[in-house]
């Protein structure tokens with residue numbers, strides 16, 4: 174289906190992008206367009222103005238600090254993360270980005286678009302929750318930093334409010350992470366997924382079982398299964414999996430992700 178007519182702006186700074194967003198209630202940020210353009214074609218979203226972020230250099234790139242902290246611009250694509258020497262400081266990032274969809278989607282789709290879309294079946298929301306990412310959000314009132322576990326607030330909803338932009342994703346140093354998923358075919362949409370990190374305390378984030386990633390902090394590896402069973406989850410049923418089956422997968426995948434994380438040095 175063709176797009177309906179839409180205004181278009183391509184600012185070169187965050188300040189200019191925020192000004193366009195403030196000027197038009199119906200304006201929407203455009204990153205890689207892999208989700209937004211499709212939902213516009215389906216008329217599920219109908220912004221008046223697209224604010225294309227592709228001209229803003231400050232929103233791109235990956236910096237690695239001396240202490241191992243990664244600072245990633247939201248306009249960095251999955252392919253750039255996979256190929257980045259700096260991102261290898263936290264190897265799970267490139268490993269999981271490489272599992273997303275196909276090369277065309279990875280070449281255009283950005284880390285910021287992936288998390289701002291907050292599709293509950295996406296790979297990156299649970300991963301960033303498990304590894305303790307922090308999200309910088311900018312708006313007319315200035316900047317604020319939100320931990321990933323508070324960033325995802327509902328299906329397709331995040332802490333980024335109207336007129337605001339995600340401007341940076343900060344990821345602490347660490348290597349002992351894991352990720353496991355059951356997907357629809359190779360590199361397909363997740364039916365269930367789980368990310369784990371054992372840098373510091375054990376953190377597990379489950380995807381596809383609720384509207385937002387479910388963060389669990391079991392006492393130790395032997396408690397992972399019990400933590401999933403005790404989390405009071407009521408996953409959705411659909412054509413791909415019943416609620417009971419998703420719950421079963423969540424437990425299996427949480428144990429798998431935690432085991433992978435623990436086996437890493």
Ligand SMILES: Cc1cc2nc3c(=O)[nH]c(=O)nc-3n(C[C@H](O)[C@H](O)[C@H](O)COP(=O)(O)OP(=O)(O)OC[C@H]3O[C@@H](n4cnc5c(N)ncnc54)[C@H](O)[C@@H]3O)c2cc1C
Nearest residue numbers: 202204205206207208209274282283286287289295296339
């Ligand atoms: C065929 C197909 C299969 C896919 N399969 C998977 C999969 O298996 N797993 C997975 O994780 N992903 C999957 N995706 C999603 C894909 O990886 C992208 O992450 C996703 O489409 C959004 O990224 P984007 O850069 O294209 O963002 P866009 O589509 O441009 O934007 C998405 C949303 O985020 C908002 N946004 C973007 N950047 C910002 C910002 N900086 N600040 C505020 N709001 C912002 C936009 O306004 C929009 O609402 C798939 C996509 C396609 C088309």
